Amino acid sequence: QKFVDVPTNYWANQAIRNADKTGFLAGYPGRVFRPKQNIPRVQALVSLASGLKYQPVNPSVETLKAAFTDATAIPNYAQNAIAAATENQIVVNPPNVKQFKPNQQASRAEVAAFLCQATQTTGLIPNQYIAKVEPPTPGSTEAELRGVWLTNIDSQVLFSTTAVTDSLEKLKELNFNTVYPTVWNWGYTLYPSQVAKRVVGLEARISTELEKDLFDPEKGVQGGRDVLKEIVEVGHDNGLRVIPWFEFGFKAPSYSELAKRHPDWLTQTKDGVKTQTTKGLEPEDERLQEIVWLNPFKPEVQQFIQDLVIEVVNNYDVDGIQFDDHFGLPVTFGYDDFTVELYKKEHQGKSPPTDPKDEEWVRWRANKITDFLTKLFRAVKDSVEDSNNDVIISLSPNPQRFSYQFFLADWATWEQRGLVEELIVQIYRDNFSTFISELDKTEVKRARSHIPVGIGILSGLRTRLVPVSQIQRQVDAVRLRGFAGVSFFFYETLLNMSDEPASERQSGFEVMFPEFVKAPNIEDWKKSN
Numbered sequence: 001q002k003f004v005d006v007p008t009n010y011w012a013n014q015a016i017r018n019a020d021k022t023g024f025l026a027g028y029p030g031r032v033f034r035p036k037q038n039i040p041r042v043q044a045l046v047s048l049a050s051g052l053k054y055q056p057v058n059p060s061v062e063t064l065k066a067a068f069t070d071a072t073a074i075p076n077y078a079q080n081a082i083a084a085a086t087e088n089q090i091v092v093n094p095p096n097v098k099q100f101k102p103n104q105q106a107s108r109a110e111v112a113a114f115l116c117q118a119t120q121t122t123g124l125i126p127n128q129y130i131a132k133v134e135p136p137t138p139g140s141t142e143a144e145l146r147g148v149w150l151t152n153i154d155s156q157v158l159f160s161t162t163a164v165t166d167s168l169e170k171l172k173e174l175n176f177n178t179v180y181p182t183v184w185n186w187g188y189t190l191y192p193s194q195v196a197k198r199v200v201g202l203e204a205r206i207s208t209e210l211e212k213d214l215f216d217p218e219k220g221v222q223g224g225r226d227v228l229k230e231i232v233e234v235g236h237d238n239g240l241r242v243i244p245w246f247e248f249g250f251k252a253p254s255y256s257e258l259a260k261r262h263p264d265w266l267t268q269t270k271d272g273v274k275t276q277t278t279k280g281l282e283p284e285d286e287r288l289q290e291i292v293w294l295n296p297f298k299p300e301v302q303q304f305i306q307d308l309v310i311e312v313v314n315n316y317d318v319d320g321i322q323f324d325d326h327f328g329l330p331v332t333f334g335y336d337d338f339t340v341e342l343y344k345k346e347h348q349g350k351s352p353p354t355d356p357k358d359e360e361w362v363r364w365r366a367n368k369i370t371d372f373l374t375k376l377f378r379a380v381k382d383s384v385e386d387s388n389n390d391v392i393i394s395l396s397p398n399p400q401r402f403s404y405q406f407f408l409a410d411w412a413t414w415e416q417r418g419l420v421e422e423l424i425v426q427i428y429r430d431n432f433s434t435f436i437s438e439l440d441k442t443e444v445k446r447a448r449s450h451i452p453v454g455i456g457i458l459s460g461l462r463t464r465l466v467p468v469s470q471i472q473r474q475v476d477a478v479r480l481r482g483f484a485g486v487s488f489f490f491y492e493t494l495l496n497m498s499d500e501p502a503s504e505r506q507s508g509f510e511v512m513f514p515e516f517v518k519a520p521n522i523e524d525w526k527k528s529n
Contacts, residue, residue: 003033010035024051042074042102044111045091046081048118052433054084057481063087063133068100075102087480088436089473090117091131100131118433123467133480143520145454145485146513147178147424148494149245150231152190152206154462155492158182159206164230167491172238174494174506175513180322180396180487181231183244184308187256191228191244191316195307200257232316241319241519243394243422244312249326250301254290265304267295267329267336270354276330296329297339297368306376313383313391320392320422321380325402327373327395328409332356334365357405366408370417377419392522394422396456396487400443412443415450421522423447424487426456427474430466435474439481452484452520460493468500468508475512484520 006016012035019025024047025033056063060083064071067086074082082100085091092113093099106114116124148171152158157167158181171179183189188205189196197203206227228244235242252258254275259266268274275290294301309321335352343352343364353361377393384391395411403409414420425444429435438444439455447453455478460466471488478486488494494509495502 001031003028003035004031006033006035019047019051022051023053024048038105040103041100041106041110042078042082044106044114045085046078048090048114049081049085049088052088052118054081054088054433054436056080056083057087058083058133060084064100067091067098067131067133068093069098070100070102073102074100078102086131087133087477088432089130089132089476090114092117092125092129093131094126094129097129097131123469127469132476142517143484143524144517145178145422145424145452145487145519146176146517147180147454147485147487147519148176148459149487149490150179150181151247151490151492152182152185152208154497155490157491158190158227161225161230164227165234168231168234168238168240170495171240171491174509175516177239177516177519178241178243178319178487179231179235180243180245180394181228182247183228183312184246185248187248187252187258189308191312192224192226193308193311195304195311199304200261202257228312228316232318236317239516243320243322243392244316244318245322245324245396246305246309247324247326249323250294250296250305250329251291251326252294254292258294259292262300265294265298265301266292267297267333267339269332270335270356272335276333293329293333295336295338296327296372297334297342297365302372302375306379309376310379310383313380318391320394322394322396322422324395324426325397325407325409325411328369328403328407329365331362331406331408334361339365362405362408366404366410366413369408370410370413370419373414373419374417392421393419394424395420396424396426398426399438399441412447415443415447418450420447420451422452422454422484422520424454424456426489428456428458428489430470432473432477436477439477439483448483451522452525454478454485454487455483456487456489459488459490460497462497465498466493467498468505472508472512484525 003016003020006013016025016033016035060079063083063086064074064079068074082091091100092110093101113125117130150157150167157163168179181190183191186205186208187200188202190204190206192203194203232242266274274292276293277290296302312318312321334356340352344350355361380391380393395414397403397409397411400412403411411420411423415423425438427435427438429438444453455474457471457474457478458464458466459471475486495505498505
C-alpha cells in the first residue's frame, strides 16, 4: 500500500517504497509519511532496528532503564526496537552516552554513525559514545568457558617447549581456562602414537608442508618431544583444561602416507574422483591443496579413528576430546564401492541416488556417521570408567544447516542423543546481524537446555585481520544471551597477526576477562537447567 502523501513522481518515491517494503519504515498511521519532515533520533533508530529484524533479548523496559537516564521519554511504540538496537550496539549518543534524546532531530553525523554500527563498520566510532547494555560480568558468574584453539599452521606455539610454556602462561595471565590443542591433522598425529606408527609409519609430526622452514618428513617431532604431554602438564599447572582437538577428522592430504598406504580406505564422488581441491592459505599463493576423505562407513577406518582417540584418553590426563564437522563427509562423497554395496544391501539392491543431495541419501549417510559416533562415545566412556578419568566429548562444528547439508554432520541429533557434552558452535562472521541470527537458531537454544553451549569466535587469520573491538562486541552479545562462554580461533591472533598493537589487543582481553573463573561443568549445568 502506497503512502498517501508521496506522489508517484516524487524524487524519492521508489526509495521510500523500497524502505517500506523491506521493513525499514514502519508505524505510519493512515499511511501518512510526511517525506519532507526531519526525522527524530528515535524514528531513525526504530527504522534501522525494524529493517534489520532485531528483537530484544531481555525485557525492553529494564534494558532502557539500565542504558539511559531519559528512558521514560522513549515512546511506547519504540521501546522494543530501541531496546533491540541498544543490545546490538547501533545506538550512538555523543557527548553523553546515557542520554538517548529520542525527540531530538538526528544530525547527519549521527545517522552516519548509526549506519556504521548497523553495517558492522567497526572501530570508527569512539567506544565511549556507543550505548551498551552491560552483559553479565565475569565476576558475577560462577563459570564461563574461555577457550582458544592451538594450531600448527601460521603459529609457532607448538614448535618448542619454551613456546608451549610461554603461551600457556600468557593464557593464564589473560584469565583463560581451556585450550584445544590440535593432535590430528594433515594425516599425522602431533603426539607420539603407536597407532599412527603402525598405520602411517611415523609416530608423530608437528610441522607440515606449509611450514617450509620446519618440515622434515624424516624428523617427525623435534628431539623426540611429546607435545601433548607438555601441554597437559603445563596447562594443568596454570589452571587450564586441556581438550585435544582431532582437527582433521576423516580428511587427509592426498600426498600423505595415510592416503598412499591405504588407498582402499578412501571414498569418492559419483564421478570416481577421490580428491577435493582447496586453495592455499594465502590469496596470492598458487598452491592447491588436494584433500582426500577416509570412508567413515568402513570398519577399518572407524577402528583407526577410535584407536587414536582411545590412545589419547588412556595415555594422557586430558579433560576431554574434541571433534568438529570434519567428523563427517562432504555431501558429494560416498560413491565408493564399499558404501554403494552397503547401501544396496539395505535398500533391496537399489543403488544410491545420483544426486548427492537427495534427502534420503543424505539422511542415510548422516545416520551412519551418527552410529559411529555412538560407538566411539561408548568406547571413550568405557575407557574412562576403567581409568577413573573424567573425560568429556566436546564438539566444535559450524552451524547445523551447513554441517548437515554440506558435511553430513548432524550435530543437533548427536546432542539430542547425549553424545555431546560440550558444544562450541563456530560462528566466524564479521557481519554482526548474521552473527546474532546464528545465536538464536532453534537447535542452539535446544542444546543450551541440556549442555554447556559456547560460541566459537574468529580472532583473526593471517589473511583476515579482526579488530579487537569486533571481538569484544561479539563476546558481549554471547554473554547477553546467557551462553556458557566463548572460544577463539586461534592463539596466534589473540595478540599478534594484527594491524593493532599487541598491547592494545591485550588490554581488550583484560577488559573482557578481568578475573579468572572456572569453565562450566556439565553436571552442574544439568542441575541448573
